[in-house]
Structure formats: structure tokens, C-alpha cells
Amino acid sequence: MSDRLPGFSTLAVHAGAQPDPTTGARATPIYQTTSFVFNDADHAASLFGLQAFGNIYTRIGNPTNAVLEERVAALEGGTAALAVASGHAAQVVVLQQLLQPGDEFIAARKLYGGSINQFTHAFQSFGWNVVWADPDDIASFERAVTPRTKAIFIESIANPAGSITDIEAVSTVARKAGVPLIVDNTLASPYLIRPIDHGADIVVHSLTKFLGGHGNSIGGIIVDAGTFDWSTGGKYPMLAEPRPEYHGIRLQETFGNFAFAIACRVLGLRDLGPALSPFNAFMILTGIETLPLRMQKHCDNAKAVAEFLAGHPAVASVNYAGLASDKYNQLARKYAPKGAGAVFTFGLKGGYDAGVSLVSKLQLFSHLANVGDTRSLVIHPASTTHSQLDDAAKVKSGAGPDVVRLSIGIEDKEDLIADLEQALGA
Structure with a gap:
């Protein structure tokens, strides 16, 4: 193909996918396996130490899921993505990288009812505190910012009302506060709105909805825009400080503009475990083509x-x-x-x-x-x-x-x- 950037419909069909190198299969295969064979002891050590990319165990990553991740990242204009078991799982994994007990995040009041319940009640057990703002009153986001604020969360098109959020205006508040803007883009899909183009730092989806599109598979995804500097201000130790479980690696320093996606995989998905089934990834990939x-x-x-x-x-x-x-x-x-x-x-x-x-x-x-x-x-x-x-x-x-x-x-x-x-x- 020429050097021209593929259009949206082309990316929806082709991004992340190649014919299977062993069998020649054109559709992405379902790699229905729990684990993957290492080349040798050194190869295994490099994978576990984050010194090389590759497959270890399907809870952490899988080739079918990897095609889905690359495709959605391409459609959203992000640097990398991580597929998980549901949209709710995506929200847990994202906020686990950002919040410590006692921290706060600001959320638009117009949200899916399940997210309101998750933020209000379930997250209390983690010591994560939600502060509500009115998406029709941008100043309410500014008033909600405190020294404990670590993120702002909105929906591009709010569920159930179908109202449109002024992403750029909220992004301005987030930039001023020095925190990332997280946008749930489920109802819009990147076909209608690409939040990263309007200032979002992280995009989440319930893949169950329009991306999968056929009501047959549950899944979620996290897209890293690669736009936020996690080392600024000492607010995000999960990304900026040495990780003891990986021999002192600083994820921001090592992985740059896709550090957040890596953190979600190796600190969130690895330990919390909400892995997406490769079969569901295959079904959702098929849906995205149309x-x-x-x-x-x-x-x-x-x-x-x-x-x-x-x-x-x-x-x-x-x-x-x-x-x-x-x-x-x-x-x-x-x-x-x-x-x-x-x-x-x-x-x-x-x-x-x-x-x-x-x-x-x-x-x-x-x-x-x-x-x-x-x-x-x-x-x-x-x-x-x-x-x-x-x-x-x-x-x-x-x-x-x-x-x-x-x-x-x-x-x-x-x-x-x-x-x-x-x-x-x-």
C-alpha cells in the first residue's frame, strides 16, 4: 500500500490484522490457549522483565486480543490499547493506575447508571472518592478540583440522555488542574467522535455496545492517547516511580507515549485479572469491520x-x-x-x-x-x-x-x- 494514511473504513477492516503466517488464514484466528511456549530461558526472562514484547499467558495478552487492541487504537487515534473483560473492568483498571486510597476523581453527573453506582459505592471500598460535576456547567468541574483530584471522567455522548459533552472545554479544566481527561466513548464510537482529537488523554469503551454491535459478546477497552506526562508533579507513582515487581523500571521513562497502556496491562490486568476471552475478541473484531x-x-x-x-x-x-x-x-x-x-x-x-x-x-x-x-x-x-x-x-x-x-x-x-x-x- 502507498504511504497515504488509510481511511476509517479501511482501518475498521484491516488495522492490526495480517494473514496468519503459519496457515495463511485471512480472518484473524481465535488463539484459544491459556499460555505460550518460550524460545528459551533467556526469552522467558526478557518477557517477564518487560525487556521484550511477546505472549506469556492469555490473562496478560493474546494474539487475537492484540489485533483488537491495535485496531481500536488506530480508529481512536491512540498510541496503544488494552482489551479487558467489560467496560466496567476498563474503568477499574484505568483508575487503579491513577488513584491511591483517599484520592478523588471528578465525574460528569450524566453517566450510565451502572457507572454512577460503581463510582459511588463499589469504589468506596478502594478508598477512591468521586466528586460530581454538571456537564452543562463547565465551571462546576473547576470548582470540584482539589489537591486530591487525580482525573476527570466524562462520556462523549451521555447515557441515557444522549446529550453531547463539550470535550474541549472539560479538557481545558483538566489541563489546568494537571490531571488526565478520561472519556467514555461507548455511545459515539470513533466513527462519530474521536475524543483524543479534542483533548482526551484516555478513552474507554464498552466493546459490548456499538463496536461489537451485535449483542453477542461482552468486552471493554482502554486507549492511551500518549499525550499525558505522568512524571509531572509526583501525582502518579504507579507510572513515574520505580516498580519493585519489575526490577525498578519506571514505566513512563521506559515506555514513553504508551506507558499508560503498559501500566494497565502489567499492573492492572496482570493482577486484577479481568481478561477478555479470545473468542469474544474475535466476535468483536468481526463487528468492527462493519x-x-x-x-x-x-x-x-x-x-x-x-x-x-x-x-x-x-x-x-x-x-x-x-x-x-x-x-x-x-x-x-x-x-x-x-x-x-x-x-x-x-x-x-x-x-x-x-x-x-x-x-x-x-x-x-x-x-x-x-x-x-x-x-x-x-x-x-x-x-x-x-x-x-x-x-x-x-x-x-x-x-x-x-x-x-x-x-x-x-x-x-x-x-x-x-x-x-x-x-x-x-
Whole structure:
């Protein structure tokens, strides 16, 4: 191939992959093995000492997973990536490198309900403290910064509301505070938004959603932008100080602009153990090959459905940044010009009971707790994904009692609209 930089669709099919050197297989094989043979004792010692790259044990790395990691890193514009067992696992591994007991991180209040629960409750047992900020009020991030702040966490497109976060504005706050910006890019995928282009230092995904795209495999991934200097200010000893388990290596010094990805692998994945199955990596790789085609269809369908709902008498409000009337439309035009995503919410005039009733009457939409499937999905967050929150917190996170969340698939839009019409009419 020439020296020109491949386009997004080409990278989605080819990045990280080559024909198998032994068999000639064109599709990336599933290396379904726990461990790998060393060439000799010196080779084994160099791998365990981080003096050479290679395969040791599938909990730490696997050739199928490596293709997935290289592909997503290429699509996001990062220097390296690490695949793990789920999106939640990605968040744990990332923050383990950054936070010590008693430290804080700032998170946007509009997040997936599972992340709110993880940050509020599960992370307390590690001594990691979350401080909430309002993504519609950038100054709230600045006010939340303290000497204990070690990171800022946002979603590019927030779940469930579908609102767009001003990544560049939050990045400016993070730079001023001297901390990395972590962006969950699950709902956008790099086809719609590449957070690193707008100042993100770390990107995470639930691979389960749009990247895999078919609702058949769970996974997560961490992408290192290679943009943050971990040695500044003495805030990040996991990366800047000598590591006793690796004979005093300083990861920042040794690995430079992909040190964070290495830390996540050799200090996080190695010891915490949330390894991604090579079979799931294979399934997700297959899904990524059609990501550009799927995401455009998702977005086109979502806009058509949102426009229909906006004109329905039973609907009180529609929150979709792709609508010209939506308050996030200007941010959508800036960050996601190809489409505002496929996940959004709408409010019903009948409130909580109407939301619960609607999901039971839909026939083509599947009522389940997932997004990013080829199939269209529906859920009532207040009674499910956000049920652990009190009413005030539900409203703040975009999951009020009247709210229904849709994840629009790639079916014919006319069929989706007809299903919603009959359920709303009933």
C-alpha cells in the first residue's frame, strides 16, 4: 500500500490484522490457549522483565486480543490499547493506575447508571472518592478540583440522555488542574467522535455496545492517547516511580507515549485479572469491520424516529441532539457532524406508569438492558438501570420517572415508527 494514511473504513477492516503466517488464514484466528511456549530461558526472562514484547499467558495478552487492541487504537487515534473483560473492568483498571486510597476523581453527573453506582459505592471500598460535576456547567468541574483530584471522567455522548459533552472545554479544566481527561466513548464510537482529537488523554469503551454491535459478546477497552506526562508533579507513582515487581523500571521513562497502556496491562490486568476471552475478541473484531456502515444507519434511523416522537401527542419531550431544536444540537454539529448517535430518551405525558406500560406494548423493540445492538432496544431507566438512585438523582442523570430510553437499530425506520405508533396509541 502507498504511504497515504488509510481511511476509517479501511482501518475498521484491516488495522492490526495480517494473514496468519503459519496457515495463511485471512480472518484473524481465535488463539484459544491459556499460555505460550518460550524460545528459551533467556526469552522467558526478557518477557517477564518487560525487556521484550511477546505472549506469556492469555490473562496478560493474546494474539487475537492484540489485533483488537491495535485496531481500536488506530480508529481512536491512540498510541496503544488494552482489551479487558467489560467496560466496567476498563474503568477499574484505568483508575487503579491513577488513584491511591483517599484520592478523588471528578465525574460528569450524566453517566450510565451502572457507572454512577460503581463510582459511588463499589469504589468506596478502594478508598477512591468521586466528586460530581454538571456537564452543562463547565465551571462546576473547576470548582470540584482539589489537591486530591487525580482525573476527570466524562462520556462523549451521555447515557441515557444522549446529550453531547463539550470535550474541549472539560479538557481545558483538566489541563489546568494537571490531571488526565478520561472519556467514555461507548455511545459515539470513533466513527462519530474521536475524543483524543479534542483533548482526551484516555478513552474507554464498552466493546459490548456499538463496536461489537451485535449483542453477542461482552468486552471493554482502554486507549492511551500518549499525550499525558505522568512524571509531572509526583501525582502518579504507579507510572513515574520505580516498580519493585519489575526490577525498578519506571514505566513512563521506559515506555514513553504508551506507558499508560503498559501500566494497565502489567499492573492492572496482570493482577486484577479481568481478561477478555479470545473468542469474544474475535466476535468483536468481526463487528468492527462493519462499524461505519452500521453507525450511519443507526444515526439515520434515530433521527427519523426522534422526529416522529417529537410530533406525537403522547410525548412530552424528546432529548436527541440530532434535532435542530435540541439544546445540544450545536455541540452535536461540532463534535459529531455525521450523526448524533443512536441512543436517546423521550418523556411521556403519562409519567412513570406510562413508561412502564409502553415497554410492555412494543413488539419490534426488545425490552432489555443494553444498547448498541443491530436490533432496536427499549428500557425504562427509572425502574431498571437507574432504579438504585433516588428521584432527584434520576432526574439529574437524565433518567427521570417519565423517561424512556431507546437504542435504535438498523431495521427499516418505517417499521420502527409503526411499532412505536401502535404502542403509544394503545
